[in-house]
Amino acid sequence: MSRHDGDGSRELVAVTNGGTVAVLDPATGAERAVYERDVPVWTGVTPANLTAAPGDELLVRYGDGRVVALEYS
Numbered sequence: 444m445s446r447h448d449g450d451g452s453r454e455l456v457a458v459t460n461g462g463t464v465a466v467l468d469p470a471t472g473a474e475r476a477v478y479e480r481d482v483p484v485w486t487g488v489t490p491a492n493l494t495a496a497p498g499d500e501l502l503v504r505y506g507d508g509r510v511v512a513l514e515y516s
Contacts, residue, residue, distance in 0.1 A: 456501060458484045464503050464513060476515040482507050 455469040460483045466476040483506040490499035493512060501513040 456488050456490075458488055458503065460484060462505065464488065464501065466501075466515070476513070478503070478511070478513050480505060480509075480511070482509070 453469055454475060455467040457465050457467060462480045462482050462484055464478045464484065465474055467474055484503060485506055486504050489502040489504075491502055491512075492498070493500045494514070496514075503511045503513060505511065
């Protein structure tokens with residue numbers, strides 16, 4: 444999934460069925476943020492603006508039913 448963050452730059456969001464969510468710089472491949480749980484992710488990430496701050500948070504649905512909202516700077 445690709446998304447814009449609050450500063451207007453593009454990001455690449457990748458999930459694994461091993462439970463990792465990584466936000467990458469699409470130009471360099473550099474890791475901007477990572478979150479891991481020892482639970483599979485079987486769906487895509489959903490961007491949503493849940494706060495008044497610019498940019499979207501990332502909603503991740505894990506295989507155990509837990510939904511995690513990820514925000515980073």
